[in-house]
Amino acid sequence: MKKTLALLAVLLALPLAAGAAQPLATLTPFSASYEVRLNNLPFKADARQSLAALGNGRWRLELKVESFLLDTVEWAEFRWDGNNCRTMPERYSYVRKGIGKNRKLDMRFDPATRQVTRTDLKSTSTFAYTAETEDRLSHTLALACRIARGARGTVGIDVAWDRDVRHFDYKVASSEENVKTPYGTFRALRMERLRADSDRVTTSWIAPSAGWQSVQMQHTEGDGRLFQLRLLDIDNGAAR
Numbered sequence: 001m002k003k004t005l006a007l008l009a010v011l012l013a014l015p016l017a018a019g020a021a022q023p024l025a026t027l028t029p030f031s032a033s034y035e036v037r038l039n040n041l042p043f044k045a046d047a048r049q050s051l052a053a054l055g056n057g058r059w060r061l062e063l064k065v066e067s068f069l070l071d072t073v074e075w076a077e078f079r080w081d082g083n084n085c086r087t088m089p090e091r092y093s094y095v096r097k098g099i100g101k102n103r104k105l106d107m108r109f110d111p112a113t114r115q116v117t118r119t120d121l122k123s124t125s126t127f128a129y130t131a132e133t134e135d136r137l138s139h140t141l142a143l144a145c146r147i148a149r150g151a152r153g154t155v156g157i158d159v160a161w162d163r164d165v166r167h168f169d170y171k172v173a174s175s176e177e178n179v180k181t182p183y184g185t186f187r188a189l190r191m192e193r194l195r196a197d198s199d200r201v202t203t204s205w206i207a208p209s210a211g212w213q214s215v216q217m218q219h220t221e222g223d224g225r226l227f228q229l230r231l232l233d234i235d236n237g238a239a240r
Helices: 002-012 139-148
Strands: 030-038 046-055 058-066 070-081 086-098 103-110 115-120 124-128 153-160 165-172 177-181 184-194 201-207 213-220 226-235
Touching (some): 030 213, 086 139, 177 226
Antiparallel strands (some): 165 184, 201 213
């Protein structure tokens, strides 16, 4: 059960972003909720993601997954560079509480020294990052921005992950397909995380008509277990 909810957080950490006249030149606040399914059956959990303006050019992206056994809260605060499709990360936080082992991770980004200070329940350490490095959550906005502006095929991104910076590649389809959700049917682009040494598969479907938000996400484990998130409701001003 603990691993199930942790994977739901993985699914939510896929592109969810608000659109603009030039896609994502500026951000638009949004709130979205998702139906959770395990092996094609409903799973009792509440999954929600939101983006809010903090003022002075700063933003906060937050996701929550809540159930009767385990709760996770993950958020990132950053500034947005819409011209270059990237964030300027300031802080990232992840907290997991419930049955099993609790976890807490806090990352603070110092643009002057290009150092990340990361703190968990046991220790504090630092590591270097570059101007192109994104945080673990808001990098989804940078990905969505690039896709909205035509990036197809393999799209790569550098992320401050845990104790270092890691590079991730995604495969973006060249054409749209129909995706049915509880909120409605969308024309969407399929995006898959590329893993060279794993049989796990993580896929997201990103819909231009939903403001370049992910309307469906799914993750398949090596043992065949299937986890899905499907859009239930969205408030961002985008037309269906």
